[in-house]
Amino acid sequence: MTIGSDMSQNTTNFQSPRVAVIGGGVAGATAAVHLGELGVNVLLLEKGPSLVNGPPICHLHAGGNLYREISEQQCIELLRQSVETIRLYPHTLNKRPTVIAIPDTDSGEPQDIIPRLDTIQACYQQLVDEDPRNQIMGDPKQYYSIYQREQLEILANQVQPKEPLTSEEWLIPFARYADLNSIKYPVVVVQEYGWSVFRLAASAELALSAMANCQVKTHATLVSAEYNGYCWQLKYVDIDGQHHQVEADYLINACGYETGKVDDMAHYQRKRMVEFKAAYVTHWPQCQHEWPEVVFHGERGTPRGMAQLTPYADGVFQLHGMTEDITLFKDGLVTSEDNSSQPVLPKYLQRKILEGWQSDALNERTHKAIRHISQFMPEFESAQVGGKPLYGAQQIPGYDATLRAADVTFEDNNYARMEVVKGSSALEAVRKIVSNWQLVKALSDKLIEEQHPISMSLTPNDIESRAKRLAQERGYPQALAKFVGMK
Numbered sequence: 192m193t194i195g196s197d198m199s200q201n202t203t204n205f206q207s208p209r210v211a212v213i214g215g216g217v218a219g220a221t222a223a224v225h226l227g228e229l230g231v232n233v234l235l236l237e238k239g240p241s242l243v244n245g246p247p248i249c250h251l252h253a254g255g256n257l258y259r260e261i262s263e264q265q266c267i268e269l270l271r272q273s274v275e276t277i278r279l280y281p282h283t284l285n286k287r288p289t290v291i292a293i294p295d296t297d298s299g300e301p302q303d304i305i306p307r308l309d310t311i312q313a314c315y316q317q318l319v320d321e322d323p324r325n326q327i328m329g330d331p332k333q334y335y336s337i338y339q340r341e342q343l344e345i346l347a348n349q350v351q352p353k354e355p356l357t358s359e360e361w362l363i364p365f366a367r368y369a370d371l372n373s374i375k376y377p378v379v380v381v382q383e384y385g386w387s388v389f390r391l392a393a394s395a396e397l398a399l400s401a402m403a404n405c406q407v408k409t410h411a412t413l414v415s416a417e418y419n420g421y422c423w424q425l426k427y428v429d430i431d432g433q434h435h436q437v438e439a440d441y442l443i444n445a446c447g448y449e450t451g452k453v454d455d456m457a458h459y460q461r462k463r464m465v466e467f468k469a470a471y472v473t474h475w476p477q478c479q480h481e482w483p484e485v486v487f488h489g490e491r492g493t494p495r496g497m498a499q500l501t502p503y504a505d506g507v508f509q510l511h512g513m514t515e516d517i518t519l520f521k522d523g524l525v526t527s528e529d530n531s532s533q534p535v536l537p538k539y540l541q542r543k544i545l546e547g548w549q550s551d552a553l554n555e556r557t558h559k560a561i562r563h564i565s566q567f568m569p570e571f572e573s574a575q576v577g578g579k580p581l582y583g584a585q586q587i588p589g590y591d592a593t594l595r596a597a598d599v600t601f602e603d604n605n606y607a608r609m610e611v612v613k614g615s616s617a618l619e620a621v622r623k624i625v626s627n628w629q630l631v632k633a634l635s636d637k638l639i640e641e642q643h644p645i646s647m648s649l650t651p652n653d654i655e656s657r658a659k660r661l662a663q664e665r666g667y668p669q670a671l672a673k674f675v676g677m678k
Contacts, residue, residue: 219445247581285385451533
């Protein structure tokens with residue numbers, strides 16, 4: 192697939208700056224979209240068949256509410272970055288709240304998370320006060336609510352409206368199906384929304400296809416990157432095995448978990464970690480409700496690790512279980528060595544990334560995920576495998592496994608590496624690149640919407656239609672691409 196105009200091997204026809212982006216995940220695609228909207232000449236090389244196809248994305252992570260172990264400062268950074276990202280990709284949200292429950296077997300207490308929620312709420316209010324367009328997660332004054340058991344018992348007997356709007360209406364299926372004896376009180380409902388990886392991919396592809404100054408090459412594998420004193424000389428191989436050479440003034444390494452490979456080509460050293468993760472697609476048609484996302488906190492990496500139920504359309508749910516036999520893998524977190532910037536995953540995980548899953552492993556881990564959720568929601572045990580897992584590896588710069596808010600680092604010779612851990616950090620990373628390299632005139636007085644007129648022109652129907660095709664092409668239920676939640 193090629194999107195946009197051709198960047199000829201004879202680059203003399205192009206005015207500077209010429210920017211090459213390696214990797215078409217959420218970071219690389221966002222970099223290309225932002226730079227393209229600013230009028231920069233962009234070449235995006237992606238070795239896969241389409242854009243934004245990596246680790247499982249299902250949740251915006253605005254405020255980092257799923258992670259008790261990360262710092263409060265990271266929560267604030269993720270909140271701001273998430274708000275800005277959704278202003279760029281306005282049709283990627285699934286607008287339904289998130290329920291956070293603390294199991295009675297967990298060492299934490301519900302009251303422990305309230306101070307952090309108060310801090311995030313205040314920061315969100317400040318962002319909205321600064322610019323009303325930042326109100327992308329509802330009214331800040333209603334950012335979170337708490338419910339006692341008595342309230343849930345009343346809600347369990349109510350009929351949910353076809354289009355729930357209030358926290359109480361969204362709580363009805365949780366109150367009905369959760370084992371209320373297995374959790375501590377109060378339960379927290381947060382205006383923390385879902386994020387569609389397929390509509391994100393569709394948004395990027397549609398925007399880039401409308402930019403004459405952007406060229407996207409898929410099935411394009413970079414094989415060398417050398418700086419010759421004036422520019423970057425890049426060689427890549429296409430799907431037919433043909434070799435190509437291009438030049439660029441600037442090089443952005445946005446290769447996700449393979450960022451270290453390009454670092455090695457460019458002769459830059461960087462310490463990092465890589466973690467393989469998977470989420471599981473299930474089908475639970477017996478439950479005909481509009482569900483919130485549900486998170487049961489737990490100690491990461493233990494048999495009682497966090498359980499996460501993410502709702503989609505048509506009775507499809509995506510599951511995370513932060514245990515070593517569900518979402519995490521016993522040897523799935525690896526670090527780089529002294530002789531290379533690229534951490535090396537075990538061969539069986541590399542095979543999963545390159546070749547996909549064997550059916551027995553798919554079924555085994557999916558059923559373990561179902562049982563993990565069923566300990567808190569017994570009737571969910573009737574759910575079935577709904578498709579192949581969403582999986583991949585994410586990079587973590589440095590050696591802090593709890594790091595979640597990260598963006599970009601720079602080297603000499605106009606080289607930058609986007610090191611996002613969460614996708615919502617990608618826009619901030621590329622904006623820092625534009626500023627650091629002074630690629631365009633100052634944009635401080637322009638709104639995100641004004642900077643991205645092509646992206647803003649995309650319609651929800653066009654995005655959903657393209658997203659459904661992407662889901663089908665990748666072998667997933669189209670339900671994962673559909674809009675769900677509040678309109």
